[in-house]
Amino acid sequence: MGFIKAFISKLGRPSRRFAVGTLVAVGLVAGVLATSAFTVAVDSTNTTEFCISCHSMKDVPYQEYTASGHLKNRSGVSAGCPDCHVPKSFWPKMRAKVMAAKDVWHEMLGTIDSEEKFKERRLQMAERVWHSMKQSDSATCRSCHAWGSMNYEVQALRARRQHQEAQEQGETCIDCHKGITHTEPVPESDETENADFDLAF
Numbered sequence: 001m002g003f004i005k006a007f008i009s010k011l012g013r014p015s016r017r018f019a020v021g022t023l024v025a026v027g028l029v030a031g032v033l034a035t036s037a038f039t040v041a042v043d044s045t046n047t048t049e050f051c052i053s054c055h056s057m058k059d060v061p062y063q064e065y066t067a068s069g070h071l072k073n074r075s076g077v078s079a080g081c082p083d084c085h086v087p088k089s090f091w092p093k094m095r096a097k098v099m100a101a102k103d104v105w106h107e108m109l110g111t112i113d114s115e116e117k118f119k120e121r122r123l124q125m126a127e128r129v130w131h132s133m134k135q136s137d138s139a140t141c142r143s144c145h146a147w148g149s150m151n152y153e154v155q156a157l158r159a160r161r162q163h164q165e166a167q168e169q170g171e172t173c174i175d176c177h178k179g180i181t182h183t184e185p186v187p188e189s190d191e192t193e194n195a196d197f198d199l200a201f
Helices: 002-010 013-044 055-059 061-066 081-085 090-109 115-120 122-135 157-168 188-200
Strands: none
Touching: 055 061, 055 115, 090 122, 115 122
8 A cells, every 4th residue: 555655645746646546446346346346245145056056955954955845835825945044133144154164164175065974963063053043033034923923823722822822931943843843863871762762562
């Protein structure tokens, strides 16, 4: 920056005004271009198509999603990967993007690049997502589902009771709906207990 100031100070007053004006104009154009490029990059990585470009995502989570009510349902309203996993607010969205970059990195490293490897680490990845959703009071869920918009009269008796109790107790969506779209991973200790139970009966 020092050499720019030195150059401008050597110019005459009219030339100086022109040089400063040119620099400001160039700065504004550069800022607009940078902002546009950033917006395009964020938007292009905020699609289901981008999410499943890694085959570890396409082979397991996406297949579960296609069989869920979040893709096809009687209302015809679909939610894609970003609707559930990327917050709408700017800074939470940027944080989610940084966290998601870890999955891309591990795909490149080969940590989760097969169905077997993905399933080995699935519980750990799921717990990270659950924790994030709990911290945000299930903000992405609430983009579509809100207590105030629920018509309890048309819900099944059990669902109505559970939703009303959850609202009264300050619980959030992810407390009960961990396996709503994707298969809920089970800790190994639970698998062992279930296996013993199955053998006993």
